[in-house]
Amino acid sequence: MTPDIGRPGSEAPRTGASRIPAPGTGTPEIRTPDIRTPEIRTPDIRTPEIRTLDIRTPEIEAPEIGTPGMRAPGSGTPEIRIPEIGTPEIEAPEIRTAEIRTAGIRAPGSGTPRTRPARPLTASTATAAAGSARPGDPGALVPPTVPPSRRRTRGVLGTELRRGVGPWAAGAAVVVCWVTMYGKSPQWMGRWAETTDLLRVAALLLCGPLAVAVGCWQGGRERRRATGDLLASLPRAPLRRTLLAVAPAALWPPAGYLLAAAGCALATWPYAAGGPFLSLVAADAVALAALGVLGFVAGRLIPWRPAAPLLAAVTYVGLGVPTYADSPARWLDPALDHLYVWDRPVWWFGPASMVWTAGLAGAALLAYAARRRISALPPLAAACAAAVLLTGAGNGLWRPDPAAARLVCDDGAPRVCVTAVDRKLLPSVSAALAGLNAQLRGVPGAPVRWVDGPRAPGPGREQLAVAPGVVVREVGKPVLLGPREAQLPDPFGLSEHGEISDPALYANWAVGYLFSQDCSGTDFDTPAARRATAVNDAVNQWLAPRPDSAGVPLYEGEVHLRRLRAMDREESRAYLARYLAADLCRAEEVPVP
Structure with a gap:
């Protein structure tokens, strides 16, 4: 029988209490175990950078540890010692954020949060925070996003541009332009004016009908697929849907033309002097886009599959016939070229042409798709104003360019002089005439200078662009400069890649120019x-x-x-x-x- 501890009927003493009886009472001595109170460390929580974040310090309660019962010594029961219990350390997770508005941290035992001043959120800080935050962090921010409507518009536009006939139209425009230019390379490679003129013919007269056909086919797409009613039920505005649908016909053909024009410019650059007429190249691209838009509207209005090729044929005739007319109205034709290298266009010719063609296309598109048809009047008025400006100027759209007609000469005897547009051909021309000049040098009556100058005028011109000292004898005839100066043949006619392709033939032509005279009325049968x-x-x-x-x-x-x-x-x-x-x-x- 195990004796009770303490007085009879009493419970075991609580933790931390001890009862020691008086000596001689016969009650064994009881040792009170040393129980350490677990130490609780307050976790170090870094200040999170959040807009409004209330972080409370977790309250950790120490477990209540009771003193187990013990048997008295000598009773055969071993003494039981209470093990030492330690409290584990708790570390708070590190929280990263990108923006601080009001960060509050409640300290243990207090209800007042600590605050820091707010930092403004910028695009760079938001992007950096979004990239540095780990998935699942409460402070991780989502980078700025595009509004859903704009994202949908970009997605639909990208789909329209990638699919359908648009990319094929651009490829066809590039092939048509390059094949045409390659077949006539001796006629343009070496002069910027010739390059621009032939590009205009290839772009408008050949690629223009192609753009109209592509636009017409694109315009009839919903009717062929029977999706018109489905598209009409969408909440998107009709004009917005129309702009997305017309984008391939309005953008791809000009893109193909500009790519072809860039290739031709790179081919001309090493051999030509000066620079291209960029405003006219841009006007040609805008005219192609306008033709695509007009074809699209026609395709929406004409429910007939063969309409596309028929409209292409009509466009070819409509662009080609005015080039043979002799009236101011022919300058409204974007395919009209100007075959005179010593002129340059007035600065507003290109912008006025853009307004004329783009205004017509914009008026037609708004009249078809806009909710208010009256919105088509402003672009139509702008097109009419540009048309009045173009027809009023007429042949004055091209002005003499003294810089192009300026003479550039070598130091030989006789001297050889060419105009500034052909100055890169001067060394080759001098070499071709070296043998002829050796026979003429010092002969009485022989010319002292070979001169190449402006010849036939452009369409409708009555006077030629001349440099100081250049005298025009007769319109359409070679230009002579004084009694001891002879006219050179056009070096560009026999040039190839910046050199005279046949020097002997060019020298023979020069002799023919030297001895040529107007012998009209002479009887050659005697x-x-x-x-x-x-x-x-x-x-x-x-x-x-x-x-x-x-x-x-x-x-x-x-x-x-x-x-x-x-x-x-x-x-x-x-x-x-x-x-x-x-x-x-x-x-x-x-x-x-």
């Missing part, structure tokens, strides 16, 4: 005229042999040619002086070698 013609052929072949005439007899002139080749230097110079002084239109004055 024996004297036939003899003078034979002498002229022999002199031309002697000074600059034509390369394709090798082995071809000159019949009557063959005898004169052998005599000329048999002369020594002094005899040939004396004969050439007499020949230059003679009136070649009077057969009896032509000297026979």
Whole structure:
């Protein structure tokens, strides 16, 4: 029987209490176990950066530990010791945030939060915070997003531009332009004016019908798919739906043309002097976009599948016929070119052309799709104003360019001078005329300078763009500068990649220009005229042999040619002086070698 602890019928003493009986009472001594109170550490919580965040310190209560019962020594029951119980350390998680408005932290035992001043949220801080926050953090912010309606519009526009006939139309425009330009490369590669003119013809006269056909086919898409009623039931405005649908026809053909124009510009740049007419290139792109929009409206209104090719044919005729007219109204045709390299357009020609074509297309689109048809009047009024401006100026849209007609000369004898638009061809021209100049040098009556200058005027022009000292003899005729200066053939006609492709032929042409005279009214059927013609052929072949005439007899002139080749230097110079002084239109004055 185990004796009770304490007085009979009493319970075990509570933790921390001890009863020690008096000596001699026979009650065993009871030792009170040393129970340590667990230490509770307050977690260190960093101030989170949040708008309004109330973080409370968790309240941790120490477990109530009772003193287990013990048996007295000597009773056969071992002594039980109470183990030491420690309290685990609790660490608060680190919370990152991107913005501080009012951060409150309640300290243990207090209800007053601590606050910090707010920092403004910027795009950079929001993006950095969104990237640095870990998923699931309460302070992680979502980066700024685009409104849902704008996201949907961009998504629909991207889908419209990626699919359908739009990309194929751009590729077709590039192929058409490049094939056309490649086949006529000798006609434009070397002069910016020629490049711009031929690009305009290829873009508008060939790619214009293509843009109209693509727009018409795009406009009839909803009718072919029977989705018109479904689209009409959507909450999106009709004009907005129409703008999204017309985007491929209005954007892809101009994009293809601009890509082709960039390629042609890169091909021309090493060989041409000056720069392209960028305003006209932009006006051509806007005209292509306008044709696409007009074709789209026509496709919405004409419920007929063959409408697209028929409209393309009508567009080709409508753009080509005004180029043969001679009235101020022809300048409303965006496909009209200007074949005169010594002119440049007035600064407002390109912008006025853009307003004219874009105004017509915008008025047609608004009249079809806008809720208020009256909104089509402003673009229509702008187009009419631009049309009045273009037709009123007429041929004055192109003005003489003295910088283009400026002469650039070498230091040879005779000197060779070309205009500034062909100045990169000057070394090649001088080399082609080197042999001819060696025979003419020092001969009495021989020219002292070869000059290339403005020739035939542009459409409707009555005067030529001339540099100081240039005298125009007659419209459409070569320009001569004084009695000792001779006209050069157009070097651009025989140039290829910045050089004269056939120097011998060019020198032969120069001799023909040197001895050419207006002999209208002369009877060439007389024996004297036939003899003078034979002498002229022999002199031309002697000074600059034509390369394709090798082995071809000159019949009557063959005898004169052998005599000329048999002369020594002094005899040939004396004969050439007499020949230059003679009136070649009077057969009896032509000297026979």
